[in-house]
Amino acid sequence: MRVLVIGTEDMTGEHVVKQLADRHHNPVALVGAENKVEEMVKLGARDVVSLEKRDFSSAFSGCEAVIYLSSASPRTGEGKPILVDHQSVIDSVKAAKKHGVKRFVLMSAMRSNEMGDASAIRFNSEELLRQEKFTYTVIRTSMPVDKPGIGKVEAGLSIEHEKEEIPKEDIASVLVEALDTKAVFNKTINVTSGEILIHEALQRL
Structure with a gap:
C-alpha cells in the first residue's frame, strides 16, 4: 500500500516510515526541508516530497492511505507535540x-479527557474525517516519550487509568498496525502503555 506520512519531523514519524517499509508498504514521506530527504530514504521511504520544491497537494497523488501525526506541522516542520x-x-x-485517498489514520497526542479550545480543535478535526466519509481511525495517545518501544499497549474506546507516557516507537507501531485492522x-480509540501485544489489543476493539 502506498502510504503518505505527514509529520516526519518527529521521531514518531521516522519510526512510522521505517515500520511501513519493513512491512512491505510503500511509504511516502512529506518533509518541510530538503535536508531531510536523504534521511527519509535511508529509513525506507519509497518517495520523499519536500515542500521546498513541490506543492503540498502533489504528495497525495497515487496514495491509498494517509497517516497524519500531530507531532509536527507539515508546512513548517515546527514541533507541536x-x-x-x-x-x-x-x-x-x-x-x-x-486525490482519491480512502484510508486516513490521524494521531492525536492528547489525553481523551482534556477540555477547552484544544479539545474543540481535536473534535473538529475528527468530525471532518467522518463527514468526508473516509475509512478513518483516530488514535489518541498519552504523552509520547523517546524511549524504546515495548510492543505492548492498553487500547480502548475509553481508558479509565491512563499512564502518563507511551514510547514513540509503540505509537508508530499502533499507527501502522491500524492501517489494515x-x-x-x-473509530476513535485511546492508547497508552500496557500489557497486551499491539496486534491483539487492536483486534479486541
Missing part, C-alpha cells in the same frame, strides 16, 4: 479527498 494543527488537518483532508475502522 500536543495540539493538532486544525488547518493543516483540513488541508490534508481536502488534498486526500481530491478492520476492528478499528471508523
